[in-house]
Amino acid sequence: MNIGVDLGGTKIKAGVELNGSVIKQETILLKQKDSLSSTLQQLIDLIKPLMSYSVSSIGIGVPSVVDIEKGIVYDVANIPSWKKVDLKDILQEEFNVPVFVNNDVNCFALGECRFGVAKEYRSVVGVTTGTGLGSGIVIDNELYTGANCGAGEIGLLPYLDKNFEYYASNNFFEAVHGITALEANMAAAAGDTHAIGLWEKFGIHLGATLKAVMYVYDPEAIVLGGSLAKAYQFFEEGMYQELKDFSFPQSLKSVKILQSTDENIALLGAAALIPQELKNYALKD
Incomplete structure (x- = not known):
């Protein structure tokens, strides 16, 4: 059994994973985000009750750039006190089990490939669209992070006059059209033609993003996640319309x-971040 932690800017989820299922879960809203000591203590207190299980390791996904080898996280999104945090060392000292740290979208992609809708495939890109636009890459059933945990930042590639993230995230609704994605979703569900049209345009931009993903990685599967993906029924048509002119039919x-x-x-x-060599060692024991 391993503990997986999904750390976000507003809440933290932690759970015990056994054979691809969460058998025990804890969730808290993150408070006092300007205090590093307070936020770290909240994280520790969340994990503590889960350690009563026979846990082999702790994996944690963080919305930031990560030094994967040292387990250091930098400039964590929406947690201003987390500029540089030696998260691996802190948690290993506290709980005395191996700790593995990675980017949250990488964990999303790995989770989908190992346990989710893409578990039949070995080459997968997970794309999350919400406040921002992120992607994680799995090649031959193993997470690919790049030399500096920066692989997969498709959202930062130039697109139109900005980048993909500007047009294929909540920013498209708020900055471009002055409405939140949630408001647009509710309006579209109520039959508002203007909102439906906005989602179709969003789908076109997301389709352009997916074309970039396909040109760069040529995956077997792409998994869409994040809060905006829940409006799939409203942007599906626009997305596929944009994909029609992909160069390799x-x-x-x-x-x-x-x-x-x-x-x-x-x-x-996150719970699946334990390296294969440690899994093999555990099996020998």
Whole structure:
């Protein structure tokens, strides 16, 4: 059994993973985010009751750039006190088990490939769209993070006059059209034609993003997650319309574009961060 932690800017989820399922889970709202000591203590207090299980390791996904080897996180999104945190050392000292730290979207992609809707595939890109736009890459069933945990930042690639993230995240609704994605979703669900049109345009921008993903990584499957992915029914048509002119028609026919269905998939992916060599060692024991 391993503990997976999904750390966000507003809440933290932690759970015990056993055979791809969460058998015990704890969730808290994050308070006093300007205090490093307070936020770290909240994280520790969340994990403590889960340690009563026979836990082999702790994996944690964080919305930031991560020094994966040292387990240091930098400039964590929406937690201003987390500028540089030696998270691995702190948690290992506290709980005396191996700790593995990675980017939260990487954990999402790994979770989908190991336990989720993409578990039939070995080459997967997970794309999350919400406040921002992120992606994680799994190649041959193993997470690929790049030399500096920066692989997969498709959202920062230039697109139109800005970048993909500007047009394929909540920013498209708020900054461009003065409405939140939640408001647009509710309006579209009520039959508002203007809101439905906004989602179609959003789908076009997301489709352009997915074309970039396919050109760069040529995955077997792409999994869509994040809060905006819940409005799939409203942007699906625009997304596929944009994909029609992809240069390699056979690749377009074979790639599977899937929707994430498990709210705990990033948590499960974090629990799966334990390296293969440690898994083999545990099996020998």
